[in-house]
Amino acid sequence: MMISTRGRYALRLMLDIAINEKEEPIRVKEIAERQDISDKYLEQIIAALVKAGLVKSLRGPQGGYRLNKKPEEYTVGSILRVTEGKLSPVACLEDEVNQCPRKGECITIGLWEKLNDAIKEIVDNTTLQDMIDEHRDKADDYII
Amino acid sequence: MMISTRGRYALRLMLDIAINEKEEPIRVKEIAERQDISDKYLEQIIAALVKAGLVKSLRGPQGGYRLNKKPEEYTVGSILRVTEGKLSPVACLEDEVNQCPRKGECITIGLWEKLNDAIKEIVDNTTLQDMIDEHRDKADDYII
DNA sequence: CAGTATCCTATAGAATAACTAGGAATAGAA
DNA sequence: TTCTATTCCTAGTTATTCTATAGGATACTG
Numbered sequence: 001m002m003i004s005t006r007g008r009y010a011l012r013l014m015l016d017i018a019i020n021e022k023e024e025p026i027r028v029k030e031i032a033e034r035q036d037i038s039d040k041y042l043e044q045i046i047a048a049l050v051k052a053g054l055v056k057s058l059r060g061p062q063g064g065y066r067l068n069k070k071p072e073e074y075t076v077g078s079i080l081r082v083t084e085g086k087l088s089p090v091a092c093l094e095d096e097v098n099q100c101p102r103k104g105e106c107i108t109i110g111l112w113e114k115l116n117d118a119i120k121e122i123v124d125n126t127t128l129q130d131m132i133d134e135h136r137d138k139a140d141d142y143i144i
Numbered sequence: 145m146m147i148s149t150r151g152r153y154a155l156r157l158m159l160d161i162a163i164n165e166k167e168e169p170i171r172v173k174e175i176a177e178r179q180d181i182s183d184k185y186l187e188q189i190i191a192a193l194v195k196a197g198l199v200k201s202l203r204g205p206q207g208g209y210r211l212n213k214k215p216e217e218y219t220v221g222s223i224l225r226v227t228e229g230k231l232s233p234v235a236c237l238e239d240e241v242n243q244c245p246r247k248g249e250c251i252t253i254g255l256w257e258k259l260n261d262a263i264k265e266i267v268d269n270t271t272l273q274d275m276i277d278e279h280r281d282k283a284d285d286y287i288i
Numbered sequence: 289c290a291g292t293a294t295c296c297t298a299t300a301g302a303a304t305a306a307c308t309a310g311g312a313a314t315a316g317a318a
Numbered sequence: 319t320t321c322t323a324t325t326c327c328t329a330g331t332t333a334t335t336c337t338a339t340a341g342g343a344t345a346c347t348g
Contacts, residue, residue: 002146003233005306008252015251041307060315061323076255089147107159107279108152111220111270118262126255135251185338204346205292
């Protein structure tokens with residue numbers, strides 16, 4: 001399993017805010033209850049998202065969290081990279097430029113690059129809104 | 145980084161045998177030297193490959209390891225699954241049938257399935273021979 | 289039977305994952 | 319101003335996995 005709870009919770013958390021946010025900001029405790037996740041753990045995860053500028057926080061009573069942008073402006077990749085770090089299959093692809101001294105002769109690098117590209121293709125082209133829409137479509141299938 | 149040294153070494157090890165195997169079987173020590181990997185660690189990794197029936201071993205002097213099949217008959221996936229376990233992005237996709245009770249309402253499952261399919265598409269359709277060929281082509285590029 | 293290889297099992301240090309805990313800082317309401 | 323609800327910050331904890339290392343048992347060949 002390559003995506004840890006941290007990244008998966010972050011995604012559910014962002015989707016939860018996207019779906020439930022109306023006028024008032026959303027409290028961590030609400031999200032924790034709806035998603036059935038430890039609120040103390042969620043606090044830490046959301047702190048990283050605040051620090052990265054993905055959500056904004058409001059302290060004090062009636063405080064909570066709000067998205068900074070519209071759901072269609074968040075890619076899954078932008079969220080997972082904050083919480084999971086790099087999404088590369090191998091370390092040498094984590095930097096912009098591959099620093100590995102064996103790179104030239106490496107027989108496996110082509111495979112890792114293919115995997116890397118496939119993963120990026122998906123996470124960088126799926127937005128929160130896409131996920132919400134697809135989920136609605138799926139739910140419709142059941143109703144029809 | 146989702147692929148650990150175990151899986152990466154296993155792949156290099158299989159490729160090393162595929163490329164260097166002539167009449168005589170290949171000793172772990174040889175591979176360890178060529179690939180610059182601890183031989184004791186390689187021993188454990190290759191033991192798993194033997195147990196899974198991917199390579200056969202010959203004990204005693206003049207012993208070593210041999211591939212059981214032709215390089216084009218090994219997919220990368222078959223090797224990585226032996227050494228890395230499941231390659232799924234999330235736990236609920238590791239079994240044939242998704243057992244998760246939240247599956248029906250899960251808003252993220254579609255994304256994980258897409259990732260899972262993309263990974264499988266690559267690892268199950270790339271063989272050792274493909275990697276050898278592609279590497280040769282790349283080397284040619286430098287020469288030309 | 290000596291030597292060379294694999295085979296098997298135990299151990300260990302380091303890193304990571306997945307939380308848990310407690311209190312400080314802030315802001316709104318009474 | 320004080321109470322309270324909320325986020326913010328940091329440290330600690332438990333379990334697991336990673337990445338080996340080590341040492342000897344077993345098997346085969348010449």
